[in-house]
Amino acid sequence: MALDRLKSVAHHVTGTGPLPHPFDPLTNAEIETAVQIVRGEHGQVHYNAITLKEPAKKEMLKWLENPARPRPTRIADVVLVAPGGKVIEGWVDLKTGKITKWISLDGVQPLITMEDLQIVEHIVRKDPKVIEQCVISGIPAEDMHKVYCDPWTIGYDHRFGNNVRLQQALMYYRPHVDDSQYSFPLDFCPIFDAGKQEIIHIDIPEIRRPVSKAKPNNYHVDSIEKEGGYRTDIKPINITQPEGVSFKVEGRVLDWQNWKVHVGFNYKEGIVLNNITFNDKGTVRPVFYRLSLAEMVVPYGNPEHPHQRKHAFDLGEYGGGYMTNSLSLGCDCKGAIHYMDAAFVNRAGDSTTIKNAICIHEEDAGILFKHTDFRDESVIVTRGRKLIISQIFTAANYEYCIYWVFHQDGTVQLEIKLTGILNTYAMNPGEDTKGWGTEVYPGVNAHNHQHLFCLRIDPNIDGSNNTVVQVDATPGEGEVGSKENPFGNAFYAKRTPYRTVKEATSDYNGATSRTWDMCNMNKLNPHSHKPVSYKLVSREVPGLLPKEGSLVWKRAGFARHAVHVTKYDDEQLYPAGRHVPQTSGEPSRGIPEWIENGDASIDNTDVVLWHTFGITHFPAPEDFPVMPAEPMTLLLRPRNFFAKNPVLDVPPSYCSTPSQIASKSKVLNAADKISQLVVSSGDAECCKK
């Protein structure tokens, strides 16, 4: 049955008929098939997630090497809540229609879905104890429809443990339905029991802070019109590709400027990039087996109870895929755009689709390289191009814009923009924030916080056996006048190969401009005789500011260090554990478990590098009522990977040689003829060639 259905949907879904690529996310049809199989054996349940169980790497590498081999089986990884609240993890083999794993878990809470979140506000509004607190806060009982909440997982609260599924409701008020609630935070925090579907407790601070009487602080059209309207002096910039784009898409495999990359997507990590290769003059060289943002945590720094519970794991607790935006042409995305959709399951077991979940487009990247010979003015100017694979997800108040940027020169860049709205808390007029936050608007305290991301890098630098090397810019031995450093000017790149898991547990060092090379020690660059490598260049690497032993320190073990390296394991995908909500951190899940044996070898083997980076955010009024995007970036750069600059064959815009200049012969001039000079006429500016 399942088989028949699968065959029939395969054709429907892929159009031209081929089976899904083994890395492809489950299609809607596959999700529905999985549900059908589960339903057949176990009846009605609440689905939390159905996603691709990615093929075992060993098997997958064999298939990638020879796609004529049997294709790895499609397996649906299912998380569901059975009647009575039991959490089940299962695998459904979509080929055989068999359930091959069915495990019931105790003391574990799967992530909170949008459906889980949506319900809380309705229950909060009707709860008599909440209404009582609203009245105390200065909101009439009849105005409960003006009360809102952002439900967060509770994080962990020792009073309630993790057998009961809980959310904490961060409370707000809207004088008018269109007012931004973040200007009107309430001071108490109801706790919602998803099993009972009721409020089981309210955390009430000792000092009460009635709802602010300040006027609303909005960003929608009406409010801007009332404050003087929009600026009218921004002239359009049009970006077009009349001859089409420079990338090809086959299924979900992108082919662009020597790069090939499979674009996956799942409910937790969002975009997953697989099997990234670079065609180096005819040789297809593996670079990364898999890249993804695997986790993040946003600890808040206000020491007052219950703010220590505010440390959202946006990926592990809510899902960077589940929260992703449906992107819009000409708004989120500009130029010539290719979209990909995302398929999920809902609680009832229907497949759902987020249209335009992933945006793929090219951008001009300015000067790729240039050189002028000062003697004779012979010159080459070559412009660059980049390919951007992006998504935006909304985590309650915050927006995270994720840009995976491929450059022609072999660089992979991860750029993240933070926008959206600050999480806010109530404060009384004249109250001292004590340095734990900033009054960004009257009555609005935006607490200090960090955004710490964990990038999972599964390197495949000319093969699976790789070694991570710490690189520190270091002065030479010996002071001025010494034999080895007579002039004192010597410096070098100090290389520390990580042989064991313990050695690899390392922090950033700004003083040495520390970087990390992922090397294949078995292959040397033909010129430099150094191992081929990719270098992680990351400069926004704050340490975890909460102290050792704090709740977030225990739960977000990955964030204790900038870099961890582990030996590859198919089951190790999530650095804070697979089911993050309500973990106590005792023991710490994820990376701390995997690095328990510090002596385990990570030398010249299949390794994974986990990199924690991000920013510490001390809010300011310019971040409110909505934040201008704050950018953050890191690079993965080929070093000693190529025998020479790999972009010499990108057509230059202009190239002349000394002999051409001397003989006044024709030079290459491929300048873009669309660019124009601005011509000023009075106070209007226009353009002209």
Added chain:
Amino acid sequence: MALDRLKSVAHHVTGTGPLPHPFDPLTNAEIETAVQIVRGEHGQVHYNAITLKEPAKKEMLKWLENPARPRPTRIADVVLVAPGGKVIEGWVDLKTGKITKWISLDGVQPLITMEDLQIVEHIVRKDPKVIEQCVISGIPAEDMHKVYCDPWTIGYDHRFGNNVRLQQALMYYRPHVDDSQYSFPLDFCPIFDAGKQEIIHIDIPEIRRPVSKAKPNNYHVDSIEKEGGYRTDIKPINITQPEGVSFKVEGRVLDWQNWKVHVGFNYKEGIVLNNITFNDKGTVRPVFYRLSLAEMVVPYGNPEHPHQRKHAFDLGEYGGGYMTNSLSLGCDCKGAIHYMDAAFVNRAGDSTTIKNAICIHEEDAGILFKHTDFRDESVIVTRGRKLIISQIFTAANYEYCIYWVFHQDGTVQLEIKLTGILNTYAMNPGEDTKGWGTEVYPGVNAHNHQHLFCLRIDPNIDGSNNTVVQVDATPGEGEVGSKENPFGNAFYAKRTPYRTVKEATSDYNGATSRTWDMCNMNKLNPHSHKPVSYKLVSREVPGLLPKEGSLVWKRAGFARHAVHVTKYDDEQLYPAGRHVPQTSGEPSRGIPEWIENGDASIDNTDVVLWHTFGITHFPAPEDFPVMPAEPMTLLLRPRNFFAKNPVLDVPPSYCSTPSQIASKSKVLNAADKISQLVVSSGDAECCKK
């Protein structure tokens, strides 16, 4: 006489007749006038530089406040070499035609001009001792036309001191005139005496390294064609502004998105931005009085003699303006472009012009801000724009692309791209680089080096009286369980105001994500009650790796620390001194002189912040034979400067409110209608709405 000429040229030059803005660089006519005046009194001399002597700040601030006041006088700042080699500094008052300063300097060498550089190669080729060394290197004496040199200032060599004007000739060979010489470095280093116009010495290493026999390694069209040709799969991206640009230019004052900035230019610093203000809802608020790259140094890390002399001060020794490229439409610059030219004097006293020295254009900047309400999908998406003022200069082998980027949200970004060619040195087959460099091609040793820039920030945060505050992200006091930090999650921004010059001499701290706020302590943000400020966010901040007491440490005193703060002084513009070539560093010029009195107050007064940043470059083969551009960036961000997000009035692409969604009423949809979906048809990709 001078007056008459000035009057007549003023009309010619400015067209509509107004006098130059006091910040405007000298025009060609003004330069010619200055020469005429000097010539009248002193006869024929060799001109090194004629540039605007910028008005005294005190006077200028008065004029800016009330432009009806008398305009500050135009003064030409002249550096010249009188017959006999005497270096003269003079001021020529262009209004009165009087020479108001005329000082003869001893033991000082003004910067090396392009004309100074050009001559060395010709003399090197004819020098018998150089020919002898070439023959030893394997180059026949009849092939001296294939020998090239990049003349560098000598830096400082104690054997020769600084009374004789010297250059060191870094030697190369070209098998063919179009071959890149950097693949064929020679191992000896002639020293050129500009007074005698001859080679006075040759530094010859103990170990000889004959010229490489490797085949040429080029990037020009012929060589790429021979190696398989150019890639053909890059489809054009067109960027147009059919309704014109969003900025206005009046003289050299740009007006864009609430910003106003005067764009200056001089032979040393290149672009200088003056009197930067932001119109905050009708109030024009000063932000920076002056921004420029004031100096840089590129120390090389090979300890062997004479490589310790390789530490170019590209601005102070050669001039970021003198070396600037004439930019080209559709090559260097894409879109709708406004250019500005640069005027200089040549050695003979003629005025010269570099056309298109400065490129000014707008770019789309992606998402400016976005938020979606997860309850009801009400959303706002606003796209951003940036204004870029850029130049590119060629420092012998290297290219530096400088982008001053203005953002709508009040952020000023400095982005620098490094491209061009590595400085290279000869190595024998099988020779060990000992970690001081990388063999990037057979026989080519590219030495480790740093690119350290010194950004001069003259803040004017709501007025001249500013204070610099060091900000460190810091965990709260007390461990987990303590009274003040019971949950261990507390953290805050530790603020250390710099009261004295000594306190302000500070390094970067990656562990605390250190930033520096330029504050006006006399004005508090209405909401946060914190001082209005601009924050320097800079993450590429390596320390100076050469040791204390080394030549570069002595000469480049500015590079010893990431930040220095000095009290404003009209005469303090150049952090390594005004005349950099051949300074011995004894005493250290520039900042070390200015901070001698460590107790001098910099508290709530007119201050200048000097910031040294950059990268440490360990070369790799992918950087050769020409480097893909490596980017580097820093931000100046408004913090507690605005009462709220200053870009709320930028027209959104899309905006819907909860009530509009509930009532299904019309929402704002201003999506760019030019963007298109990619449509795939077979292996061709094209675009469609």
